[in-house]
Amino acid sequence: MKLHEYQSKKIFEVNGVPIPRGRVANSASEVKQIAEELGGRVVVKSQVLVGGRGKAGGIRLAKTPSEAKDLATIILGMEIKGLPVRKLLVDEAVGIKHEIYLAVVDDRASRSPVIIASEAGGIDIEEVAQETPEKIIKIMIDPLMGLQDFQARDIALGIDLPRPLWKNFVQILHGLYNAYKATDASLAEINPLVITENDKLLALDAKMVIDDNALFRHPELIEFRDLDVEDPAETEARKYGLSFIKLDGEIGCMVNGAGLAMATMDIIKQHGGNPANFLDIGGGAGSSKVSAALRIILSDPKVKVILINIFGGITRCDEVAKGILAAFEEVKVKVPVVIRLVGTNAEEGRALLAGADMETADSLVEAAQKAVSMAGEGV
Amino acid sequence: MSILVNKSSRILVQGITGNEGIFHASQMFDYGTNIVAGVTPGKGGEWVLNGKVPVFDSVKVAAEATGADVSVIFVPARFASDAMIEAADANIPLVICITEGVPVHDMMRVREYLDQKNIKLVGPNCPGLLTPGEAKVGIIPGNITKPGNIGVVSRSGTLTYEVLYAMKNQGLGASTCIGIGGDPVHGINFLQTLELFEADPQTDQIVMIGEIGGTDEQKAADYISRYMTKPVVSFIAGQTAPPGKRMGHAGAIIESGTGTAEEKIEALRSAGVQIAKHPEEIAQILNR
Numbered sequence: 270m271k272l273h274e275y276q277s278k279k280i281f282e283v284n285g286v287p288i289p290r291g292r293v294a295n296s297a298s299e300v301k302q303i304a305e306e307l308g309g310r311v312v313v314k315s316q317v318l319v320g321g322r323g324k325a326g327g328i329r330l331a332k333t334p335s336e337a338k339d340l341a342t343i344i345l346g347m348e349i350k351g352l353p354v355r356k357l358l359v360d361e362a363v364g365i366k367h368e369i370y371l372a373v374v375d376d377r378a379s380r381s382p383v384i385i386a387s388e389a390g391g392i393d394i395e396e397v398a399q400e401t402p403e404k405i406i407k408i409m410i411d412p413l414m415g416l417q418d419f420q421a422r423d424i425a426l427g428i429d430l431p432r433p434l435w436k437n438f439v440q441i442l443h444g445l446y447n448a449y450k451a452t453d454a455s456l457a458e459i460n461p462l463v464i465t466e467n468d469k470l471l472a473l474d475a476k477m478v479i480d481d482n483a484l485f486r487h488p489e490l491i492e493f494r495d496l497d498v499e500d501p502a503e504t505e506a507r508k509y510g511l512s513f514i515k516l517d518g519e520i521g522c523m524v525n526g527a528g529l530a531m532a533t534m535d536i537i538k539q540h541g542g543n544p545a546n547f548l549d550i551g552g553g554a555g556s557s558k559v560s561a562a563l564r565i566i567l568s569d570p571k572v573k574v575i576l577i578n579i580f581g582g583i584t585r586c587d588e589v590a591k592g593i594l595a596a597f598e599e600v601k602v603k604v605p606v607v608i609r610l611v612g613t614n615a616e617e618g619r620a621l622l623a624g625a626d627m628e629t630a631d632s633l634v635e636a637a638q639k640a641v642s643m644a645g646e647g648v
Numbered sequence: 649m650s651i652l653v654n655k656s657s658r659i660l661v662q663g664i665t666g667n668e669g670i671f672h673a674s675q676m677f678d679y680g681t682n683i684v685a686g687v688t689p690g691k692g693g694e695w696v697l698n699g700k701v702p703v704f705d706s707v708k709v710a711a712e713a714t715g716a717d718v719s720v721i722f723v724p725a726r727f728a729s730d731a732m733i734e735a736a737d738a739n740i741p742l743v744i745c746i747t748e749g750v751p752v753h754d755m756m757r758v759r760e761y762l763d764q765k766n767i768k769l770v771g772p773n774c775p776g777l778l779t780p781g782e783a784k785v786g787i788i789p790g791n792i793t794k795p796g797n798i799g800v801v802s803r804s805g806t807l808t809y810e811v812l813y814a815m816k817n818q819g820l821g822a823s824t825c826i827g828i829g830g831d832p833v834h835g836i837n838f839l840q841t842l843e844l845f846e847a848d849p850q851t852d853q854i855v856m857i858g859e860i861g862g863t864d865e866q867k868a869a870d871y872i873s874r875y876m877t878k879p880v881v882s883f884i885a886g887q888t889a890p891p892g893k894r895m896g897h898a899g900a901i902i903e904s905g906t907g908t909a910e911e912k913i914e915a916l917r918s919a920g921v922q923i924a925k926h927p928e929e930i931a932q933i934l935n936r
Contacts, residue, residue: 375752377832377862377899380759395904412756453753482898483751485726512896516888527830527896528804528859529927531885535909536926538888547889549896580806580813582789583675612792612813632928633810 270479273316275358276493277475280452285444286459288472291360300341303359304334310362313340315347315354318498320393325349330362352497363473364466369428370394371442372458373410373449382410382449384420384442388428390461416446437470452490453483502565509561511550518543519644521566521575521604523559525550525584533578536633542641545572556595563600576640577608578633586610586618594625605643609636650779650824651799651844651851652742652770653718657783658684660716660740662731663723664703665691672722672746672787673697679784684714707738720776720785721745728772729754736767743835745772746786752898755833762835769835773897775805775827788812788825796821798934799845801838802857803830803864803897807885807927811855814931823851830897832861838868846876853879855930856921858912860886861900865912873919881933882916883924884909 272280275293282288290307293316294300304311311334315327322328327349331337337359347354368391376383387405389397398405406427408420421439430438441462449457456478463473479490496504506513512527516534520542524530527549534544546569550562566572579589590610609630610618619629628643630636653659659676663669664686677683677697685704686696692705704710707719719735721728721744728747735743736758743762750772762769770777776786781795787805793812800815800822802808808827815822823845828836838856845851858865865884872880887909889895891902902908913923924930 375756375832380756380833382756412753412760450753453751455752480752482725482749483753486751514890514893514895516890524806526804526806527900528802528807528857528885529810531859531889531895531900532807532810532883532927534889535885535887539925544888547893547895580810582792582806582809583672583787612809613789633926634928 270481270484270490270494271318271498272477272479272493273318273356273495274314274475275316275356277477278472280448280477281444281472281475284448284451286441286448286472287470288475289360289363291358294341294357294359295355297338297341297345300357300359301334301338304331304337307359307361309333311337312360312362313337313344314358314360315344315349316356316358317349317352317354318495319350319352322349327354355497363463363471365463366466366468367464368461369430369463370397370460371445371462372456372460373446373454375455376409379409381412382446384408384410384416384424386424386428394460410446415450416443434464434468434470441470448477452477452487453480454478455480502568506548506565509558511548511558511562511565513565514547515569516544516546518545519571519573520640521545521569521572523548523550523562523566523575523577525579529578529580533576533633533637536637537576537641540637540641542637542644545569556592556599559592559596560599563596563602567600567602567604572604573644574604574640575602575606576636577606578636579610581610581612581614581618585614586612587614587621590618590621594621597625607636607640607643609633650782651841651848652768652824652826653777653779653783653785655680655682655782657718657785658682658714658716659783659785660685660687660707660710660714660719662687662707662719662721662735664688664696664701665694666722669722670696673701675790676784677701679790681783681785684716685710707734707740711738711740716740718742718744718785721747723747725749725751729758732758732769733761736762736765739765740767742768742770744770744774744776744785746774746776747771748773750831752833755831759833759835770826771829771835773831773834774829775808777824777826778822779824780822786827788827792816793825794821797823797850797852799823799848799851799854800825800857801841801845801854802827803859803899804857804885808857810927811857811883811930814928815934818931818935820931820934823848830859830899832899834899838864839871842868842871842876842880846878851878853881853934855934856880856882857927858882858884859897859900860889860895860902860909861897861907863907866915869915869919869921872916872921880921881924881930882921883927883930884912884916
């Protein structure tokens with residue numbers, strides 16, 4: 270789950286990472302009031318969960334409260350990369366001497382947290398990594414020991430930070446690491462961490478991504494979820510414990526198991542078709558799950574045919590077939606359906622479905638070929 | 649022969665009195681797996697599976713009483729890291745965690761601790777192990793495969809069952825089938841499994857089922873080209889997966905353009921691995 274800048278900054282503040290004075294607003298008049306409180310010169314920042322807000326005109330400097338109000342009106346009317354701007358963060362404007370990049374991130378290869386830092390902050394870090402990789406330093410953190418002071422000093426040295434700022438930098442990096450740990454983040458990023466004209470370190474921006482699997486122990490973060498960034502069908506699917514991702518094609522897929530669901534999509538593509546979605550109904554396949562899955566697939570008007578691919582292992586195919594029949598009673602399906610049942614009790618399952626208006630297939634390839642030809646795609 | 653588990657493995661089931669635990673423990677038991685103990689804190693002294701398996705309060709006590717040398721974990725995600733560390737603390741040399749949804753930060757700590765104690769971990773978020781005719785340790789259905797000479801290793805569940813089933817229909821059986829799990833931070837990887845299969849006299853060919861995300865397959869490809877003498881057949885799922893989206897498994901995601909199916913297939917192909925276009929084709933290639 271991605272957090273907004275203002276949400277991430279709240280977490281930073283609690284953990285001792287210094288942030289500019291500021292507050293979040295929902296309207297232009299609120300923005301004006303906050304700007305007055307902050308002394309006039311402010312930065313008005315759109316709160317949307319995509320990169321490139323600045324380039325899109327979603328971050329603007331205002332010299333007076335009334336200018337802030339005017340800019341707020343403009344930004345609140347914007348869509349940035351398809352996402353509506355509903356909230357603005359109003360921060361005091363700060364004079365900047367230098368910009369640094371600093372982040373703690375899960376590193377899959379070393380199976381440990383990694384600190385990434387660069388003297389070239391403020392811009393896209395992936396660009397820096399490509400063009401001037403020598404300007405990026407990385408230090409692995411032992412997950413049992415946590416961040417050590419000397420490691421933080423090594424980073425300060427590596428990014429050429431002026432010595433008088435080292436002590437404060439070590440505190441800030443500990444704060445960032447603690448914010449990452451305390452929230453089960455997969456990413457906690459400051460870009461830029463600035464040296465102000467008064468030689469103070471300040472986190473001007475903040476970005477955090479939280480591990481969805483850890484949300485059970487962070488009830489305080491659940492309300493931070495922004496449903497605007499998700500396809501409504503994906504939100505609906507999550508309610509039923511289904512794993513669903515919307516794609517662009519015409520063939521709706523319902524499969525048990527993530528790997529098999531991906532393989533099914535791949536084979537559709539190999540035969541000239543295009544999958545409309547990824548959908549893993551998970552273990553078991555009771556009628557309530559199957560009907561939810563059908564409703565979600567059919568909510569996409571582009572879907573011309575549905576391919577159901579079930580491998581019965583511990584869950585027997587006859588049980589799955591019963592679930593499918595019950596779901597078809599409930600959900601009116603007007604597009605053709607191709608179904609493939611394999612594995613434990615597949616014969617019994619197919620017998621149950623014999624009376625239903627469905628095309629059956631024995632192999633995955635056959636199922637894909639039938640679905641593609643029914644959708645009028647391929648050769 | 650086989651890898652990691654066989655008929656003399658002494659299996660302990662953590663979470664044996666839970667719904668999942670007792671269901672799968674009874675499936676394992678019926679398969680003939682040598683289950684010697686169960687653990688559920690607070691239920692020590694009970695007996696399960698028709699009074700044949702004793703339940704203990706802790707892994708340590710269970711291991712001392714029964715000599716268990718493999719632990720399989722069926723506890724909910726929020727208790728899984730504690731269960732893995734408890735098993736390691738009791739010096740169980742092989743720990744298999746079936747549980748899905750374990751937080752990544754927990755797994756980083758668990759992996760570090762288990763590595764330091766030199767304990768092998770399989771999973772989490774995996775279907776476990778099956779050595780056909782000898783031991784079923786996890787949730788792989790016993791009836792979809794038979795004993796044979798093909799080693800199978802995979803990051804996914806049902807996709808693996810699909811391959812085992814297609815193999816069985818072509819008359820092919822498995823030496824051991826191992827699901828290494830779909831999480832970004834997990835235990836044993838493709839490379840380590842290939843080493844075990846290469847050394848196992850009963851394994852003649854290997855099937856490796858990968859998917860998008862991470863670099864495990866690329867590292868395996870490097871190992872295969874340098875050291876493997878046995879043929880490897882592979883299928884990589886997720887060629888049509890969009891970047892930046894988690895495809896069901898927490899670890900199945902293309903990040904910053906890396907971990908794509910194409911790059912994995914390319915690496916494996918240049919290591920001499922035969923790539924199947926679809927899972928059913930694996931069985932056909934093996935039979936050539």
